[in-house]
Amino acid sequence: MRRAALRLCTLSKGLLAPSRGLTQESQNPENVFHIREVRDKLREIVGASTNWRDHVKAMEERKLLHSFLAKSQKGLPPRTMKDSYIEVFLPLGSQPELREKYLTVQNTVRFGRILEDLDSLGVLICYMHNKIHSAKMSPLSIVTALVDKIDMCKKNLSPEQDIKFSGHVSWVGKTSMEVKMHMFQLHGNDFSPVLDATFVMVARDSENKGPAFVNPLILESPEEEELFQQGELNKGRRVAFSSTSLLKMAPTAEERTTIHEMFLNTLDPKTISFRSRVLPANSVWMENSKLKSLDICHPQERNIFNRIFGGFLMRKAYELGWATACNFGGSRPFIVAVDDIMFQKPVEVGSLLFLSAQVCFTQGNYIQVRVHSEVASLQDKEHMTTNVFHFTFMSEKEVPLVFPRTYGESMLYLDGQRHFKSMSAPVTLKRNYVVEP
Numbered sequence: 001m002r003r004a005a006l007r008l009c010t011l012s013k014g015l016l017a018p019s020r021g022l023t024q025e026s027q028n029p030e031n032v033f034h035i036r037e038v039r040d041k042l043r044e045i046v047g048a049s050t051n052w053r054d055h056v057k058a059m060e061e062r063k064l065l066h067s068f069l070a071k072s073q074k075g076l077p078p079r080t081m082k083d084s085y086i087e088v089f090l091p092l093g094s095q096p097e098l099r100e101k102y103l104t105v106q107n108t109v110r111f112g113r114i115l116e117d118l119d120s121l122g123v124l125i126c127y128m129h130n131k132i133h134s135a136k137m138s139p140l141s142i143v144t145a146l147v148d149k150i151d152m153c154k155k156n157l158s159p160e161q162d163i164k165f166s167g168h169v170s171w172v173g174k175t176s177m178e179v180k181m182h183m184f185q186l187h188g189n190d191f192s193p194v195l196d197a198t199f200v201m202v203a204r205d206s207e208n209k210g211p212a213f214v215n216p217l218i219l220e221s222p223e224e225e226e227l228f229q230q231g232e233l234n235k236g237r238r239v240a241f242s243s244t245s246l247l248k249m250a251p252t253a254e255e256r257t258t259i260h261e262m263f264l265n266t267l268d269p270k271t272i273s274f275r276s277r278v279l280p281a282n283s284v285w286m287e288n289s290k291l292k293s294l295d296i297c298h299p300q301e302r303n304i305f306n307r308i309f310g311g312f313l314m315r316k317a318y319e320l321g322w323a324t325a326c327n328f329g330g331s332r333p334f335i336v337a338v339d340d341i342m343f344q345k346p347v348e349v350g351s352l353l354f355l356s357a358q359v360c361f362t363q364g365n366y367i368q369v370r371v372h373s374e375v376a377s378l379q380d381k382e383h384m385t386t387n388v389f390h391f392t393f394m395s396e397k398e399v400p401l402v403f404p405r406t407y408g409e410s411m412l413y414l415d416g417q418r419h420f421k422s423m424s425a426p427v428t429l430k431r432n433y434v435v436e437p
Helices: 002-015 022-027 035-046 052-068 096-102 111-129 222-243 253-265 310-329 407-421
Strands: 032-034 086-090 141-152 163-172 176-187 190-204 283-285 290-296 334-343 352-363 366-376 384-394 401-403
Touching: 032 035, 035 086, 035 111, 086 111, 096 111, 111 141, 111 163, 111 176, 111 190, 111 310, 141 222, 141 310, 163 190, 163 222, 176 222, 253 407, 290 310, 310 334, 310 352, 310 366, 310 384, 352 401, 352 407, 366 407, 384 407
Parallel strands: 032 086, 283 401
Antiparallel strands: 086 163, 141 190, 141 334, 163 176, 176 190, 290 352, 334 384, 352 366, 366 384
16 A cells, blocks of 8 residues: 555656656746745736736626637647646745745644645646637636545655646546646755646636637657546546435445444444434444634735636635644644545625535544535625535554444445545655644
8 A cells, every 4th residue: 555655656757757758848938936936926927917806807807708619629739748737835944934834833744735735737738728818817617626636645744845836737538627636846966746636727708608629639659648548537536436425325335334333333232222322432423523613704815817816716615625634633633635525605705605614534543524514695694515524643652532423424324434435545654744724
């Protein structure tokens, strides 16, 4: 298992080595950005204003871009993976004034901030893939549809060393794109891999009201063909995972047996009753593992389309999930994997954001946390689900087992177990693996 995780990071590093992969394009200044330039570049591409008072006017101007939208994908020129390849530098070491935004009280890096950067980077990569040289602004509205997977490599993450992000489009459908991103940190004279991320982005029209076609992708090497094929497999896996969702289908026979055995283990042996429940040793009822939070979505957190920035939602969910795992395990946990974050509905500026985190599965030192996101407007009290987040943490010590009381909690347990098993490979993290909220 441990070798498999290290192999994942080694493959990523090898693919992007200067002699073999896509980093040769980094010699082009247009493909290299400072972290501060990413959001500014996105505003320039979309024509968004930094002034909240001007956002209505800016969105009205985008209506004029409809004529630049392709009627079919065949009318768009194909692009290569190199066309969308970019590098973004976060110089925490060489520019110490950046550190405070990314710093925790324990002198570690806030992983929630990294999630924000990955979200912005993924959108910019897709705009590079769909760049129209004859138009100053893009007619496309590109938004994050899904965080498919973020796998952490077994590397230290210091707030005093420079960080580099890189990424490119790796798969293309008619209106959607898969983006592969990698994060490295400087150790000595080399950048060592920290994480690998796969996001799915979708293209909408200039008003973000309907789907829009994206440029097709042409493949230039066996490595690129392998990446594209992996994108096809990822799509199939997501469809299969969705079709077997516990919201649609009954648990498997093995899962039903698991839940029944857990139920029997909580029956009071002193009584002959299905209602008398007691916790086994070193266990916690699932209902006692919750934490909740509320945020008001201010204009400061808006994206270039004047909805709440998806990276902000991920950061808030991650930080609550981390706090939940910390409170449950009794030690500072480390993030191991993030997967299957589906952006179901946009969050409007001014909404009330309700987050609820719960430990839904544990095994050894691992803690699987599910964070449910709901919004309600200030005028309407009706709650709507916008996101469900899945985080896998690792505690410094073995954690208690979590037991469901109700059938609904049993489904949450099985869903958490499924997401835990979907990790690329469980990894053994050292004490100095410093990635925190």
